[in-house]
Amino acid sequence: MKEGLYTEEHQIFRDAFRRFVAKEITPHVPQWEADRAVPREVWLKMGEMGFLCPWLPEEYGGLGLGFEYSVIINEELIRGDGFGVGVPLHSDVVTPYIHSYGSSEIKEKWLPGCATGEVITAIGFTEPNTGSDLAAIRTKAVRKGDSYLLDGQKTFITNGFFADLMVVAVKTDPHAGYKGISLVLVDTDAPGFSRGRKLEKMGYHMQDTAELFFENCQVPSAHLLGEEGAGFKYMMEKLQQERLEVCIKCQVNAEEALQEAINYAKVREAFGRRIGDHQYIAFKLAEMATEVELGRTFLDRLIEEHIRGNEIVQRVSMAKYWLGEMVNRVAYQAVQIHGGYGYMEEYRICRIYRDVRSLSIFAGTSEIMKLIISRNLGLKA
Numbered sequence: 360m361k362e363g364l365y366t367e368e369h370q371i372f373r374d375a376f377r378r379f380v381a382k383e384i385t386p387h388v389p390q391w392e393a394d395r396a397v398p399r400e401v402w403l404k405m406g407e408m409g410f411l412c413p414w415l416p417e418e419y420g421g422l423g424l425g426f427e428y429s430v431i432i433n434e435e436l437i438r439g440d441g442f443g444v445g446v447p448l449h450s451d452v453v454t455p456y457i458h459s460y461g462s463s464e465i466k467e468k469w470l471p472g473c474a475t476g477e478v479i480t481a482i483g484f485t486e487p488n489t490g491s492d493l494a495a496i497r498t499k500a501v502r503k504g505d506s507y508l509l510d511g512q513k514t515f516i517t518n519g520f521f522a523d524l525m526v527v528a529v530k531t532d533p534h535a536g537y538k539g540i541s542l543v544l545v546d547t548d549a550p551g552f553s554r555g556r557k558l559e560k561m562g563y564h565m566q567d568t569a570e571l572f573f574e575n576c577q578v579p580s581a582h583l584l585g586e587e588g589a590g591f592k593y594m595m596e597k598l599q600q601e602r603l604e605v606c607i608k609c610q611v612n613a614e615e616a617l618q619e620a621i622n623y624a625k626v627r628e629a630f631g632r633r634i635g636d637h638q639y640i641a642f643k644l645a646e647m648a649t650e651v652e653l654g655r656t657f658l659d660r661l662i663e664e665h666i667r668g669n670e671i672v673q674r675v676s677m678a679k680y681w682l683g684e685m686v687n688r689v690a691y692q693a694v695q696i697h698g699g700y701g702y703m704e705e706y707r708i709c710r711i712y713r714d715v716r717s718l719s720i721f722a723g724t725s726e727i728m729k730l731i732i733s734r735n736l737g738l739k740a
């Protein structure tokens with residue numbers, strides 16, 4: 360299937376981006392992990408090379424390319440240890456909201472900066488009291504003249520510390536449940552907006568995940584995306600691509616963890632032979648390789664269907680659940696195969712293991728994926 364999806368042009372693009380990652384990202388990862396941040400200059404360099412929002416139409420500064428190019432960028436970032444670079448979220452999750460639901464003035468004002476890297480974006484849905492149950496968000500937006508006044512708090516926001524622009528879910532009608540949710544664009548220079556701590560996390564260390572505060576935060580009413588009360592519908596429309604983007608992260612991390620384990624099993628010796636030649640470890644690797652292969656087959660099929668424009672919500676939910684759990688199983692076993700070295704920071708598998716723990720949680724937990732799947736089976740879970 361992969362041969363069918365990717366042409367020689369894709370391969371040239373992949374090679375160019377791989378070289379970029381090897382030079383501009385991989386060597387700096389330890390420092391960025393320690394800094395808990397990726398410098399803005401990296402975003403600007405990526406923008407200059409056309410690696411941000413490559414799908415955006417040329418009129419907004421993009422290259423008008425297909426989703427395959429976003430897949431390549433996501434895959435190569437992870438292979439080059441840039442899992443925590445928040446570019447796929449910016450390019451393939453947040454910016455599409457602005458492109459799909461923003462007015463032409465909004466698009467002209469903000470999208471070119473999204474493509475150059477001068478505008479870094481984030482998405483603010485989760486609040487301290489609620490993540491899975493989005494209908495229960497409390498951040499409210501009250502219309503006053505030509506503005507909305509926002510009050511509330513968001514947390515766990517990826518790119519939250521450096522973002523210049525955010526798509527924020529608010530309640531414009533607190534009594535209407537999910538029908539009272541709207542999406543507004545918040546320029547982080549807006550009066551009444553502030554950021555809290557850069558959150559200390561288990562892994563994903565170079566990612567600047569933050570808390571956000573809105574206190575009488577004034578946002579022009581023209582920053583409403585689409586229609587008032589339609590925010591939940593827009594989220595549902597965009598979740599397919601968001602979850603697919605996370606599925607790619609799961610799969611490539613699983614592939615990398617497996618490769619690390621195989622490499623190590625071929626060089627480490629115990630009881631007079633390579634550990635991989637002990638049948639227990641050889642079989643363990645065979646099981647891991649089978650899971651990884653199944654994941655790749657499923658994922659590539661979904662990517663292809665998504666590019667064709669098919670609705671694949673049910674299967675993307677299955678993939679997000681299964682791949683999110685699979686990558687954790689594979690990473691766990693890969694650490695185990697490394698023995699004590701797997702627990703040491705100087706070994707790549709140590710970071711992968713920490714990072715992938717987030718994958719069955721964000722963009723919808725495994726449990727929420729099972730909820731969606733079972734409801735689509737006609738069950739009332």
Ligand SMILES: Cc1cc2nc3c(=O)[nH]c(=O)nc-3n(C[C@H](O)[C@H](O)[C@H](O)COP(=O)(O)OP(=O)(O)OC[C@H]3O[C@@H](n4cnc5c(N)ncnc54)[C@H](O)[C@@H]3O)c2cc1C
Nearest residue numbers: 482483484485489490491515516517717721722723724726
């Ligand atoms: C590293 C990281 C980055 C993130 N980035 C962002 C971001 O950029 N923007 C953003 O908006 N959010 C972001 N999030 C938040 C993330 O989407 C939420 O953490 C996630 O949706 C879960 O919400 P919660 O943490 O409130 O858990 P809860 O909703 O409180 O869930 C707690 C537990 O209960 C389970 N549960 C809840 N409801 C049910 C049910 N009905 N049936 C069975 N089990 C249930 C959950 O599966 C989970 O196991 C990020 C999170 C992390 C860890």
